[in-house]
Amino acid sequence: MRVEEAVQVGTPAEEVIVRGTVKWFDPVRGYGFMVPASGEGADILVHFTVVRDIGRRTLPEGATLTCEVIARDRGRQAKRITDIDLSTAIGPDPETAAARAADRVNPQAMIAAAGEYEDVSVKWFNRLKGYGFVVRIGRDEDIFVHMETVRRAGLVELLPGQLLRARVAPGHKGPLAVVIEAPVGTEAPSA
Template identity: 40%
Template structure:
């Protein structure tokens, strides 16, 4: 693609559907919606993005309209309605950040139910993954078999993810 014509644009995710393989971003400066294809998002290291997330991207005009060609950053959407999970009430962000990142694969995830499970390398028990944990990282959904890096706590009913990162995002982490 011709990066010379790509423009840096800030905006907000209108919606993204990983099953359909695309979604749209509304530019802060207005104008037509910007198509965000799943491949562009995967190049950033994510398979989904939460509705309302703030993004910075490179976009260009095509024959089909304005399309994102590269995602530069994603910031978690601000949610005033999200209730904290009771398992995390005693933990704060530094406590979670001090947990080791562990390699995992998504076993299954049901966005409608709001949860799923992951298999962590070296652990016999599945790890519960709640949609609210995904939202805190700017993710909307997970796909079966997707590689992740997660921080795990022992919750009231067993192991659960306290933080979920894309596998690619974990490379720079030295935990």
């Protein structure tokens, strides 16, 4: 082998910056493809290792990426992701959904930390959203109440101004009603 050939073999592939959208990414297989914007050539392989380098395990379809791309024997491949825009994703981002789920609190697990029953009044409750807020009588501090807590109490809906009794626990985002009940002698909409 001549010296010139050795230099050519060891020369790094030319890098180009390409912006495009994620066509698909399969975290089980460990790769996916992005489609370059403005028809800048064939699809580009995005390997798990470059996704991991930006602190992620997967990419949602439709997310916009800016990548350093190199040509390989079997086609172009992302060498490094320099920018990601998740707002263009056309489907849910599994990592964002997982983070939200991990951030949710199970009210039943907090019962031991809850105080005694106290009188509260419904500030507002949205059944479609699945949550609302109550306040202690004579105070303004919002206390979060989840639809599951309402269901466990045998109630269908909470109405503004409705009186309840609640056991409140400190949550990481503020106070949380972990158990509610209609006061003795009052009628509340039931399931």
